[in-house]
Amino acid sequence: MGIEVRRKRELVIAAIEEIGAQGSLDVTVSKIARRAGVSSALAFHYFGDKDRLFLSAMRYVLTIYGAEVRAALARAEGHDARLRALIHASFTPSNFCTTAIAAWLNFYVLAQRSPEAKRLLRVYQRRLHSNLVHDLKPLTGAEATAIAERIGGLIDGLYLRFALTPAGLNGESATALVLSALDHEIGAAA
Amino acid sequence: MGIEVRRKRELVIAAIEEIGAQGSLDVTVSKIARRAGVSSALAFHYFGDKDRLFLSAMRYVLTIYGAEVRAALARAEGHDARLRALIHASFTPSNFCTTAIAAWLNFYVLAQRSPEAKRLLRVYQRRLHSNLVHDLKPLTGAEATAIAERIGGLIDGLYLRFALTPAGLNGESATALVLSALDHEIGAAA
DNA sequence: TTACTGATTGACCAGTTAATCAATCACTGA
DNA sequence: TCAGTGATTGATTAACTGGTCAATCAGTAA
Numbered sequence: 001m002g003i004e005v006r007r008k009r010e011l012v013i014a015a016i017e018e019i020g021a022q023g024s025l026d027v028t029v030s031k032i033a034r035r036a037g038v039s040s041a042l043a044f045h046y047f048g049d050k051d052r053l054f055l056s057a058m059r060y061v062l063t064i065y066g067a068e069v070r071a072a073l074a075r076a077e078g079h080d081a082r083l084r085a086l087i088h089a090s091f092t093p094s095n096f097c098t099t100a101i102a103a104w105l106n107f108y109v110l111a112q113r114s115p116e117a118k119r120l121l122r123v124y125q126r127r128l129h130s131n132l133v134h135d136l137k138p139l140t141g142a143e144a145t146a147i148a149e150r151i152g153g154l155i156d157g158l159y160l161r162f163a164l165t166p167a168g169l170n171g172e173s174a175t176a177l178v179l180s181a182l183d184h185e186i187g188a189a190a
Numbered sequence: 191m192g193i194e195v196r197r198k199r200e201l202v203i204a205a206i207e208e209i210g211a212q213g214s215l216d217v218t219v220s221k222i223a224r225r226a227g228v229s230s231a232l233a234f235h236y237f238g239d240k241d242r243l244f245l246s247a248m249r250y251v252l253t254i255y256g257a258e259v260r261a262a263l264a265r266a267e268g269h270d271a272r273l274r275a276l277i278h279a280s281f282t283p284s285n286f287c288t289t290a291i292a293a294w295l296n297f298y299v300l301a302q303r304s305p306e307a308k309r310l311l312r313v314y315q316r317r318l319h320s321n322l323v324h325d326l327k328p329l330t331g332a333e334a335t336a337i338a339e340r341i342g343g344l345i346d347g348l349y350l351r352f353a354l355t356p357a358g359l360n361g362e363s364a365t366a367l368v369l370s371a372l373d374h375e376i377g378a379a380a
Numbered sequence: 381t382t383a384c385t386g387a388t389t390g391a392c393c394a395g396t397t398a399a400t401c402a403a404t405c406a407c408t409g410a
Numbered sequence: 411t412c413a414g415t416g417a418t419t420g421a422t423t424a425a426c427t428g429g430t431c432a433a434t435c436a437g438t439a440a
Contacts, residue, residue: 022303023299024303039389039390040429041389041430044429109299146367157344159350163301165312181375185374188378218396229419
């Protein structure tokens with residue numbers, strides 16, 4: 001009987017949508033539950049309290065992103081192709097859309113008061129960094145770490161900018177932008 | 191009698207500090223007022239409602255930043271020096287500190303529901319962009335716009351990362367990081 | 381049938397908070 | 411002195427919200 005996991009997933013998705021729609025963590029459990037088609041009491045029954053619902057929503061988003069990245073990397077052959085695949089996967093529609101990004105932004109706010117949220121975001125950052133370094137090192141040697149820092153920072157910055165201007169910035173242009181930066185960095189290191 | 195402007199400034203600063211301390215916009219007017227040493231009613235007397243107090247706080251932060259940038263640019267001679275000064279000014283302690291950055295992050299959240307907040311942040315982004323392009327163009331020609339996009343994005347990204355890990359990233363290292371990226375971009379365009 | 385378990389909810393509560401308002405207080409100009 | 415004005419506040423309210431709980435419902439194993 002997978003009713004529990006189904007309800008949980010529905011609530012988590014509703015939470016993400018509600019945060020995205022409202023653009024804020026200042027959403028009520030009742031609104032989330034109503035969006036999921038259940039009562040607020042059920043949300044408490046499954047998650048205990050509001051914060052744990054939020055954290056589950058974060059894990060969900062990060063899991064989606066992680067799966068996307070892993071799949072893209074598995075498909076790519078060679079360091080250069082893997083780097084491009086990694087960057088491309090970071091701006092896939094399922095992640096790089098208004099709802100997900102508005103939620104993403106608010107997870108950074110959540111991380112200001114929730115150590116677990118902070119930990120989760122750090123895991124994301126570290127994984128991105130190590131992925132970049134792994135394929136950068138054979139191409140650029142000692143510079144790899146510094147370059148990864150800059151490329152990773154740029155990716156995060158584009159996420160932030162998308163939160164402000166969804167129009168005028170789509171997945172393709174963002175990908176192209178980061179790829180240019182990568183080319184210049186690799187060129188300079190060669 | 192500049193009591194009004196003084197009280198307003200005190201309240202605005204208290205708001206920034208409170209947002210920074212709490213790491214969220216979910217702060218009460220009473221707490222802000224108490225931090226400023228007045229009653230909450232006075233905050234409503236001067237600002238009308240909570241959002242207008244927030245917007246004034248935003249304008250204050252952006253004004254400080256703008257003044258810092260203008261002063262740095264006035265001191266610099268030559269395009270290269272001006273670019274370095276601009277980047278350096280972006281990571282000055284008065285802007286690049288936990289309180290200011292936590293507030294900054296939350297202004298992005300505010301922008302999700304307040305058109306005026308969105309407008310203010312866009313003004314900041316456009317000004318940064320045009321400042322970069324202005325001194326990039328003589329050095330890199332047609333590439334200037336694209337490079338400015340990447341450098342601007344990187345700066346924003348470092349702000350976001352600082353919001354997550356204040357330790358392990360200070361003004362100097364952030365400045366150095368962006369300057370390296372700038373060097374590589376200019377080198378590639380030459 | 382019967383007993384049991386998990387899913388689900390409506391009603392409720394206690395606490396919080398934005399905003400209001402009538403009432404002082406301090407000062408100034410006439 | 412006196413009237414007028416803006417600064418300031420304590421008290422209050424109306425609305426909202428996280429969380430609890432007792433009760434019901436649906437399914438299932440014995």
